Amino acid sequence: MKARAVVFAEAGKLELRDLDLREPAADEIVVDTRFSSISSGTERLLFAGKLPPMPQFRYPLVPGYEAAGTVARVGSEVRNFTVGDEVFVGGSTCYTDVVAAFGGQSSRLIKRAAQVTALNNIPLVQAPLLALAATALHGVRRLGDVRGRRILVLGLGAVGQLAAGFLSAAGAIVVAVDRSATRLALAPAAEKLDVSQIPLAELLVAPVDSAVEATGAPAEIATCARAMRPGGKIVLLSYYDTLTTPFADLFVKEATLLASREWMPDDLVAARDIVASGAVDLKPLSEHVVPIERYESAYEAAFNDPSILKVVLQWA
Secondary structure, X not given: OEEEEEEEEEOOEEEEEEEEEOOOOOOEEEEEEEEEEOOOOHHHHHHOOOOOOOOOOOOOEEOOOOEEXXXXXXXXXXXXXXXXXXXXXXXXXXXXXXXXXXXXXXXXXXXXXXXXXXXXXXXXOOHHHHHHHHHHHHHHHOOOOOOOOEEEEEOOOHHHHHHHHHHHXXXXXXXXXXXXXXXXXXXXXXXXXXXXXXXXXXXXXXXXXXXXXXXXXXHHHHHHHHHXXXXXXXXXXXXXXXXXXXXXXXXXXXXXXXXXXXXXXXHHHHHHHHHHHOOOOOHHHOOOEEEHHHHHHHHHHHHHOOOOOOOEEEOO
16 A cells, blocks of 8 residues: 655655555554645754654654545444544554654555544544644643633734634633734634734733743743733743743742643544534634645745745645
C-alpha cells in the first residue's frame, strides 16, 4: 500500500513523495485523507530544524497531526467504524521508509480505531481544525467556571480566535485584543480592542477577571497582568522558548500563571461536540484551501503570511 505525503527531507527542504505504508492491524482502520491543515507552530519548528531530542524526530519525516477523511478499510476487530465514515485523525505512524513526526500530512493514514474520532456531521473541510480547537478548549478549561466573568484574550491568531469562541460559548464576557482590525472583526467577543495605536491600558473600560495569552510573546504576560483584577489567572496558550516577564506585575496582582499543553482525547471529543452543536464556528478559519499540488505555496503562506490564520490542504 502506498500514499503521497509531505516530507521534510531535511531542515528547510520540503517535498511531496510517494511512500510505502505498512499493513494495518486488526484493530486499525485505513483513512483516505480529504483535507489536512498545517500547524504554523509545530510544523514550522520541525521545518526550521528545531527537532526535540527524541527518536521519532529525525529527517526525513512526515509532519502534521490535523487530518480528516473517509474510512476506506476496517480491521477485523473494528466494530465502531464502517467504510465511508467521516473521521478526524491526529497523525499516524504508518510509514516504512520515513519517520512519522506525527505523520498526518498524507493522502492515506492508518490508525487504531480507538484513536480516531467520528465527525458527527462537521464538514470535512473544517474538521482538521478540531486539533487546534481542542488545544484552545484545553486552555480555556484551565480557567474553570468562566460564566459571567470578563476574560481577556490577547492575540487573535487561530488559537486565540478559538479560545474566544469557547469562552463565549461557556458564558464568559470576552474582551478580544489584537493589532489587526481583520482579526478583531472575526473574533467572537463582547468587546474588541485594537491596540495598534493605543495601549490596552487606555482602552479597557474595566479590569478583567482573567486572561488568555495567545501571542506567544513573553512580554505580553505583563500586559495581561496589568489588565486584571487581583487574584486573576493567566493561561499561556502558546509555546515559549523561554519566559521572561517583570515579576512586579505578577506580584502586585497576585496572579497565577497556568501553562497549557496540547489537547488530550477528552478535549478533542468535547471540542467536536461543541462545534457540532453550532456554539463555535470553524468555517471562518477553514476558508483558505490549497490543492495538495500547490503544497509549497501552502507552506509558504502558513509559515509567513500573518493575514492567513490557517491553511487547509485539499488531498482529494
